[in-house]
Every structure is written in structure tokens, then in C-alpha cells.
Amino acid sequence: MLDSTLENDRQRRLSPWSTIGRPAGSAREKILLTATELFCRNGFEAIGVDTITQKSGASKSTLYKHFASKEKLIEAVLEAEGAAWRRWFYGELSKIHGGPRARLLGVFDVLQAWFSDPNYYGCPYLNAISEAACDDERSRALADVHKSYLLTWLQSQALELGRDPSDLTRSMIVLIDGSIMAAHASRDATFAAVAQTLAAGHLAED
Amino acid sequence: MLDSTLENDRQRRLSPWSTIGRPAGSAREKILLTATELFCRNGFEAIGVDTITQKSGASKSTLYKHFASKEKLIEAVLEAEGAAWRRWFYGELSKIHGGPRARLLGVFDVLQAWFSDPNYYGCPYLNAISEAACDDERSRALADVHKSYLLTWLQSQALELGRDPSDLTRSMIVLIDGSIMAAHASRDATFAAVAQTLAAGHLAED
DNA sequence: CAGGCATCGAACAGATCTGTATGATGTTTG
DNA sequence: CAAACATCATACAGATCTGTTCGATGCCTG
Numbered sequence: 001m002l003d004s005t006l007e008n009d010r011q012r013r014l015s016p017w018s019t020i021g022r023p024a025g026s027a028r029e030k031i032l033l034t035a036t037e038l039f040c041r042n043g044f045e046a047i048g049v050d051t052i053t054q055k056s057g058a059s060k061s062t063l064y065k066h067f068a069s070k071e072k073l074i075e076a077v078l079e080a081e082g083a084a085w086r087r088w089f090y091g092e093l094s095k096i097h098g099g100p101r102a103r104l105l106g107v108f109d110v111l112q113a114w115f116s117d118p119n120y121y122g123c124p125y126l127n128a129i130s131e132a133a134c135d136d137e138r139s140r141a142l143a144d145v146h147k148s149y150l151l152t153w154l155q156s157q158a159l160e161l162g163r164d165p166s167d168l169t170r171s172m173i174v175l176i177d178g179s180i181m182a183a184h185a186s187r188d189a190t191f192a193a194v195a196q197t198l199a200a201g202h203l204a205e206d
Numbered sequence: 207m208l209d210s211t212l213e214n215d216r217q218r219r220l221s222p223w224s225t226i227g228r229p230a231g232s233a234r235e236k237i238l239l240t241a242t243e244l245f246c247r248n249g250f251e252a253i254g255v256d257t258i259t260q261k262s263g264a265s266k267s268t269l270y271k272h273f274a275s276k277e278k279l280i281e282a283v284l285e286a287e288g289a290a291w292r293r294w295f296y297g298e299l300s301k302i303h304g305g306p307r308a309r310l311l312g313v314f315d316v317l318q319a320w321f322s323d324p325n326y327y328g329c330p331y332l333n334a335i336s337e338a339a340c341d342d343e344r345s346r347a348l349a350d351v352h353k354s355y356l357l358t359w360l361q362s363q364a365l366e367l368g369r370d371p372s373d374l375t376r377s378m379i380v381l382i383d384g385s386i387m388a389a390h391a392s393r394d395a396t397f398a399a400v401a402q403t404l405a406a407g408h409l410a411e412d
Numbered sequence: 413c414a415g416g417c418a419t420c421g422a423a424c425a426g427a428t429c430t431g432t433a434t435g436a437t438g439t440t441t442g
Numbered sequence: 443c444a445a446a447c448a449t450c451a452t453a454c455a456g457a458t459c460t461g462t463t464c465g466a467t468g469c470c471t472g
Binding site: 040041042043045046119120121122126127129130131132133134135140143167170171173174175176177178179180181182184185187191194195197198201202205 | 246247248249251252325326327328332333335336337338339340341346349373376377379380381382383384385386387388390391393397400401403404407408411
């Protein structure tokens with residue numbers, strides 16, 4: 001059957017941590033998912049709304065009916081993609097057997113799976129901050145919401161470990177952001193394992 | 207004298223790790239320095255050549271006489287800004303007293319000084335990679351040249367310490383990139399100290 | 413002084429950008 | 443059936459984008 005190849009193509013690109021490639025029902029969803037793929041893969045400034053309407057098959061009037069501006073569309077993309085990523089990420093973390101130490105180290109196994117995606121494009125929030133003007137507060141505010149979930153999770157692990165939450169979360173942020181960027185810049189997923197080793201050494205200290 | 211306030215304004219913005227604000231002789235230099243400030247502070251895609259000519263006082267024909275295209279101008283900006291940063295960075299490192307361990311940990315003191323600049327805008331190479339399309343090789347190639355100096359320096363420290371160069375450089379890359387991004391995203395220079403503590407723990411292991 | 417060189421200013425080309433307006437086409441729902 | 447709704451196609455406005463062209467101006471050097 002001819003459909004199978006198309007289906008395989010879609011399956012191949014489908015990643016559980018991204019909304020890219022997911023089936024879209026409404027036109028709004030089609031626009032949002034197409035915008036996500038184009039923005040995240042090519043940069044937010046590099047893609048125009050005309051490209052999004054063409055690739056999504058939607059009309060420009062529909063796009064502006066659902067999203068007040070390109071800026072609002074970017075925000076919706078970041079929020080939707082962030083929500084999908086978090087759902088996957090914390091789902092994977094919940095599968096980890098063992099105590100808080102195993103969970104904290106397991107973070108980097110989950111990250112390495114993310115980095116190993118051939119379509120890995122870095123963290124969209126970090127990319128947005130890097131692309132934005134250095135005094136832009138909007139991208140940081142969006143990233144802060146996304147990051148707050150991680151901070152909360154890290155803090156609860158720290159408390160369970162009897163460790164200073166501030167020290168542990170700040171260390172983990174450096175290791176997570178560092179592996180995200182190093183893996184993206186070098187196309188080398190194993191930077192997650194490097195960060196994991198550093199985290200293990202840090203957790204072993206007393 | 208009226209000049210003093212202008213001079214102070216310029217002095218205040220002058221940072222040793224950046225070419226921004228440095229006196230420009232030729233028109234080429236004026237264009238290059240203006241482009242550096244605008245690109246690095248606002249993003250490479252966000253700034254057009256017209257803005258650069260206006261702010262620099264140069265004409266468009268002069269810009270295109272010295273730089274074949276906007277892309278080439280971006281490359282020249284990255285190379286010039288990277289060279290200025292490296293000159294400052296390795297100059298600071300050479301001031302550090304002590305052995306390779308003190309030098310490796312001193313990296314993060316130097317980084318913290320960089321992050322503490324009120325005009326800190328992250329690493330222009332990492333920003334360029336984040337902004338570019340995820341399959342863009344040009345920005346990675348430019349960053350690789352910049353990074354190769356750091357890798358060489360790190361390797362020589364590792365050899366002097368009798369440590370595996372690959373393990374140590376990869377760990378340091380994670381900590382350096384991580385503190386660069388965390389400091390940029392959170393506007394918090396003390397992430398350098400966090401990375402330093404992690405590095406100290408890693409170096410203490412045997 | 414004269415020729416070369418760097419630069420400026422301004423206009424231009426052609427494409428692309430965000431966002432709006434209008435009318436036609438279907439599709440769902442009361 | 444009819445009203446409401448979602449969507450599409452297209453054209454448009456006005457700005458901005460990269461890059462080119464042309465002529466005028468001044469400066470330095472042989």
C-alpha cells in the first residue's frame with residue numbers, strides 16, 4: 001500500500017518530546033504545528049508568516065484570526081512545544097527506579113535520548129533567548145515559566161536527599177544547560193553523559 | 207569640558223573583552239564595530255544593513271565595498287569579536303598564579319568578570335548557532351575555530367595535570383557553556399561560581 | 413597640478429515582511 | 443432550510459529587506 005511509506009515517513013519524524021509531525025485536526029492546529037517545525041528548525045526571525053501559511057495549507061486570514069500577531073504565534077509555539085516536552089520529560093523521569101539520587105542522575109539519560117534525535121534543534125527557549133535582543137524580557141519570561149517546573153522538581157529531589165535546594169538546583173541548571181548547548185553546538189549527544197558524571201561527583205560529595 | 211561626559215559615556219561602555227565602543231579609524235572599522243554592537247545586542251537577523259549604515263554614518267556603497275554581503279559582514283563581526291575576546295580571556299588566564307589546577311579553576315573567575323558586564327549578551331558564537339537553522343554548518347564552523355583555541359589550552363592543562371585530555375576538556379566545555387547560558391538566561395553572573403565548584407569537585411577526584 | 417582612491421548621498425530594483433480587507437466556498441448547527 | 447461559522451484565495455497597503463548603480467566630493471600622493 002502506498003500509504004505505508006508516507007506513514008513511515010511521518011513515523012520516522014515523530015518524536016515524543018515534540019509536537020512536530022503530530023496529526024493536526026483544525027486549521028489552527030495545522031498552523032501551530034507547521035509554525036513550530038519551521039520556527040524551531042530555522043529560527044524565529046528567519047521564517048515569515050507567508051511561509052507558514054504555504055507549508056500548512058492554511059490561509060493568511062485564518063492565521064491572523066487565531067493568532068493576533070506573529071509574536072503571539074511565537075509565544076503559542078513556545079508554550080505548546082514546551083508543554084509537550086515537559087509531558088515527555090517528566091513522564092520519563094517517573095519511570096526511573098530508585099531514590100532521588102538515581103532520579104537526578106537519570107535526568108541525563110533522558111536528556112541524552114533527546115539529544116540523540118537526528119532532528120534535535122536545542123532547547124527552543126534557550127534558542128529564543130539567544131536570538132532575542134539582550135535586553136528582551138519577553139523570551140526570558142516565557143523561559144522562566146518553563147524552567148519553574150524543572151526547578152520545583154529539582155527542589156523536591158534536593159529536599160528528599162537532605163541537600164541544600166539552592167545549591168543543587170543551580171548546579172543542575174549549569175549541567176543541564178551546558179549539555180543542551182554543547183550537544184547542540186557539537187552535534188554530540190554524549191555530552192549528556194559528561195554532565196551526568198559531573199553530577200554524580202557532585203552528589204557523592206558530603 | 208563638554209567632551210568629558212561623552213568620554214565617560216564611552217568609557218563606561220568600553221569592555222576589554224569586546225570591540226564594542228573602541229575608537230574606529232577607517233570607515234570599514236566604523237562599520238564593523240557598529241555592526242558588532244547591533245548584531246550582538248539585537249540578533250543577526252533582526253538588524254538590517256540600513257540600520258548599520260545609519261548608526262555608523264557610513265554609506266551603503268562603502269559597506270558593500272568592504273563586505274561582499276551581509277553574511278560576510280556577520281562572519282567578519284564574529285571573527286573580530288572572537289579575536290578580541292580571546293585576547294582578553296587568555297591574557298587574564300596568563301595572570302593566574304599557580305599550577306594547572308589553579309588555572310583551570312581560574313577560568314571561572316575570568317568568566318564571572320565577563321558575565322558581570324551589564325552589557326553581557328552571551329557568547330556570540332553560541333548565539334549564532336542558536337539563531338541559525340539547525341542544519342546550518344557555517345555558524346558551527348566559525349564556532350569551531352573559536353573553540354579550538356580553548357580546546358588546545360584545556361588539553362595542555364590536562365597533560366600538565368596528568369589527566370585524560372578528552373575527559374577534562376569535555377567536562378570543562380559543559381561547565382563553560384552551561385555557565386555562559388545560565389548567566390545569560392538568568393542575568394546572574396554567579397553561575398560561574400557554581401560551575402567553578404563543580405569543576406573543583408571534578409578535579410579533586412582521582 | 414593631476415590621477416587615483418575612499419567615501420558619500422541618493423535613487424533604484426526586486427523581493428519579502430507584517431497585517432488587513434473582501435468576497436466566495438463550504439460545513440456545521442439551530 | 444437558514445443562519446452562523448470556519449476557511450480559503452486574492453489583492454492590497456506600507457514598510458523593510460539585500461544589493462546595485464551613478465555621480466559628486468574630498469583627500470592623498472606622485
